[in-house]
Amino acid sequence: EKEELQVLVNQETVTPDGHKVDIAGNIGGFDDVAGVLKNGGEGVGLFRTEFLYMGSDHFPTEDEQFEAYKKVLEGMQGKRVVVRTLDIGGDKKLSYYQFPEEMNPFLGYRAIRLCLKEQDVFRTQLRALCRASVYGRLAIMFPMIATINEFRQAKAIYEEEKAKLIAEGVKVADDIEVGMMVEIPAAAALADQFSKYADFFSIGTNDLIQYSMAADRMSEHVSYLYQPLNPSILRLVKMTIEGAHKNGSWCGMCGAMAGDELAAPVLLGLGLDEFSMSATQILRARKTINNMSYADAQALAAECVEKETMEEVQEVIKKRLGK
Ligand code: PEP
Numbered sequence: 001e002k003e004e005l006q007v008l009v010n011q012e013t014v015t016p017d018g019h020k021v022d023i024a025g026n027i028g029g030f031d032d033v034a035g036v037l038k039n040g041g042e043g044v045g046l047f048r049t050e051f052l053y054m055g056s057d058h059f060p061t062e063d064e065q066f067e068a069y070k071k072v073l074e075g076m077q078g079k080r081v082v083v084r085t086l087d088i089g090g091d092k093k094l095s096y097y098q099f100p101e102e103m104n105p106f107l108g109y110r111a112i113r114l115c116l117k118e119q120d121v122f123r124t125q126l127r128a129l130c131r132a133s134v135y136g137r138l139a140i141m142f143p144m145i146a147t148i149n150e151f152r153q154a155k156a157i158y159e160e161e162k163a164k165l166i167a168e169g170v171k172v173a174d175d176i177e178v179g180m181m182v183e184i185p186a187a188a189a190l191a192d193q194f195s196k197y198a199d200f201f202s203i204g205t206n207d208l209i210q211y212s213m214a215a216d217r218m219s220e221h222v223s224y225l226y227q228p229l230n231p232s233i234l235r236l237v238k239m240t241i242e243g244a245h246k247n248g249s250w251c252g253m254c255g256a257m258a259g260d261e262l263a264a265p266v267l268l269g270l271g272l273d274e275f276s277m278s279a280t281q282i283l284r285a286r287k288t289i290n291n292m293s294y295a296d297a298q299a300l301a302a303e304c305v306e307k308e309t310m311e312e313v314q315e316v317i318k319k320r321l322g323k
């Protein structure tokens, strides 16, 4: 099977009836870039920048970050790189920053919530990203957005820093896309409004499922509620994709569900534009999509969102895949 997959490295991801999607890779830093390219990734759909911060004993300086982003953008040779701004808090802490004591850190002060408060930290990262933008094709993504105001505020801060740099005579790309993670049900419900402001969405199913099911993603006691194929989750995904398309935005997915082999035909049928996953999963996913007609996938998706349980959905998909 390895050789069979290998021929797909330089091929597009396109269904037999001509529906094209992108398959991208998730990375934690420059060291992961080679793997994405080797496996035929059409871009980076999620660069988790928190590792830059966690691997340091101080908030990384603008120059330190600039070098890191430049390397990744150059390494990806003009393919799109979606860089997620700092997503810290929850279970991810920093030795050099005092987080507040909270009963429920996953429902607390983290990600964009922290960045909008600690604006120096946020602005430093945005400046570094703008400066690096001329070395490739950059998209900036804000994590854990719950409200329209958060997105507009984050984007306004980005616009401010970009304008300052340009006024200082620094070159900044004029095609930077600005989007957001959809990983809080409130954002999924309002996707058609968010897409007026966001160039793109990327659905973070790890958190979206956690928050939809009210089941801690770290707790084994409730892990049975991690159900990507529950019709409730499929409906949230559908609402998000339709909401994006309503205003001409594109919609990707970078949570683990994007690389789930059973989920792929349904996500394709729901109209997902980009799938971002571990590099090693890319070719298998491309094979699945290149062998499935879009019309069939759409029919399958329509059937799945009308089911009652995850088990029923799994059954329908398996039958369709001939498994
Ligand atoms: C997600 O929540 O699905 C996601 C991709 O982000 P993380 O796993 O880093 O929270």
Ligand code: MG
Pocket: 183, 204, 206, 207
């Ligand atoms: Mg997340």
